[in-house]
Amino acid sequence: MEWLKPAALLGSLVYAIIGVAIFWISFVIVDKITPYDLWGEIVEKQNRALALVVASMCLGISIIVAAAIH
Template sequence: MAGIQLAEVFGTIFYTFLGFGLLVICWLVIERITPFSLRREIEEDHNIAIAVMMAALFLSLSIIIAAVILS
């Protein structure tokens, strides 16, 4: 860990968990406001369209969360 300060490591770990927590909260909110179970649609019914939509949504949320954390 030459040249890396301990505060930077802790900051990275903290912001990683913060971003992951925000993504989990977003998943729970989306799951709650949709009239059907997203988990059932993706896992049991193999609805590829919803899976692709959720993947795109999480990628865009990840970019937004990273931009907010880094600014």
């Protein structure tokens, strides 16, 4: 019942918010580095190969952020 303590719950929420913020910032940076608009390519032009690359990049960033926070 360790996770029911308010300090543990608050710490988990803070780290989750920090992790999501770091992930979002890193995604925006990668989007700015690429020579084209990722969202436009994926949504409007239905570029599945780029969507797969972006999805794998998102998973990689998420694993790195989770390992750093853990």
